[in-house]
Amino acid sequence: MADTSLFILRAKEFHLFVLVYVDDLIVTGSCPNRIQEFITSLAARFSLKDLGLLSFFLGIEASRSAKGLFLCQCKYISDLLHRNNMHDAKAVSTPMASTSRLTLKSDWAGDPGDFKSTGAFVVYLGKHPISWSSKKLSVTLDPPPKPSTVESGSLRVLHVSSRDQLANVLTKPLPRNSFHDLIAKIGITSGAPT
Structure with a gap:
């Protein structure tokens, strides 16, 4: 694209x-x-x-070091917290309570009332994530594929473990270790480069 x-x-x-x-x-x-x-x-x-020299653009701060250009959204986040009277809120290690169960199954059409799933994406600049979004999506429940399409090899069905789904960090409450493992895989770091 x-x-x-x-x-x-x-x-x-x-x-x-x-x-x-x-x-x-x-x-x-x-x-x-x-x-x-x-x-x-x-x-x-x-x-x-x-x-x-570039220092601020579209809510992203830019600072230089010997290692290169560091981009962060600290000012944007600070302004957002102040605008919503949350500037005194305490930091947490994960953005959602991992002990609450949202559903008893995976999030694919996770809400049986509206058959909506939560989808997410991450925007990268090079290999560095700079923005993300998640939202509820409508899901059409199609009948399963015909066995012949799987048997002929024209459709390959693979299991992907939930722990390997990077989108889970944006759409589901996770235990602290899982949350930190996934944000590391996405490339999110805290703090400026040294």
């Missing part, structure tokens, strides 16, 4: 990346001289204000 807000120029000697959001731009690349040439070219055609 193409990202219509990211423009990439790949030349033999350099790469240039331009990320556009409404009237904000992030310009970066492998050659500082080419980046400056591009910004100067834009400024000749448009009213442009260069804000310098």
Whole structure:
């Protein structure tokens, strides 16, 4: 799937990346001289204000270290907690109580009243998760596949253990160890890089 807000120029000697959001731009690349040439070219055609090195964009803070660029949403989360009068709330090791049972079976059409399941996704920047979402989904209960499709090999049915479902960290209450194992597999870390 193409990202219509990211423009990439790949030349033999350099790469240039331009990320556009409404009237904000992030310009970066492998050659500082080419980046400056591009910004100067834009400024000749448009009213442009260069804000310098990236520090904050779309609720994401950016800070640099010897290891690279660190992205976090600390300010966004702090603002969200203040807006909802939760700034004095105490931290917990998992976001949901793991002792409560939401259903007696898996979450596939987990609510027998509305036949909805909870689905989730994680958005990555490179190998680092930067956002996630989960919501209730409608599920259509189809009849099971015909045995002949399985026997012929045109449909392969595999069991995936619940402990290996990464989406569980976003959709189900989990014991602390399972929660921390899954967020580590997703790539979520706490704190700035050292």
